Each structure stands twice: as C-alpha cells, then as structure tokens.
Amino acid sequence: MAPFAGLSGKKHSGQKHDVVPVIRDADVITAALRQALADAPPEERPGLERAAALAESTAAATESQLRARWVRSRLTAAGFTGAVDSVAAVKALRQAEPKLTLLAAVELQKDAVNHPE
Secondary structure (H helix, E strand, O other), X not given: OOOOOXXXXXXXXXXXXXEOOOOOOHHHHHHHHHHXXXXXXXXXXXXXXXXXXXXXXXXXXXXXXXXXXXXXXXXXXOOOOOOOOOHHHHHHHHHHOXXXXXXXXXXXXXXXXXXXX
16 A cells, blocks of 8 residues: 555644545455456456456555554555554654654554454
C-alpha cells in the first residue's frame, strides 16, 4: 500500500480533528479482472481466477482493516519489531510518516491493534 498522511479535518466544538482517508479501487480492479477472465483463453484462466479472488477478498476488507494493514506495513518498512500497541510503535509510525499528527497516529494504531493480522 502506498503511504498516506493525516489531513487537517473539520473543526467540531473548536477542536481540530485529523482525517485519514482510505482510497479504495478494488472494485474497479475486480471488474477489470473479471472482464479479462471472460475473454481469456483456457491457459490464462487459472491465474486470472486466482487474481480475481484475491482482489475480491481485498475489496471485502473494512476501512479499519485496510488502515491496520497500512500501519503494519509502514512499521515493518521502518524496521519496527516491537509491540503494535506500544508508545514506541506510535513514535516509529510518526517517524516513518512525519506528516502524521499524534492524534492520527494513535487512531491508526488503534486500528492495527483491533485488527491483528
């Protein structure tokens, strides 16, 4: 997954809230794979069937699950090997993604804790 950063969000009751968007295009990819599968010669069908099944399983993931995967991938890329629910994990995530605010990093950490691999 590509990295993304916390964005300034709307103000409610005078407080600024962070927003971390999840961009999904799995439905477009799944449709393209299904079309390719429909047009494929027999020797290409097994690989396209597997690819379509993978895309469909990814499309079924919730936004929270996708954010959790992203957090774990960023921590792994940063070389972090500690507990995801630790303060050190938040620090490592913010070092890996300097534009994340503390609030956004903590919210992302919660997703990773709530959705272990």
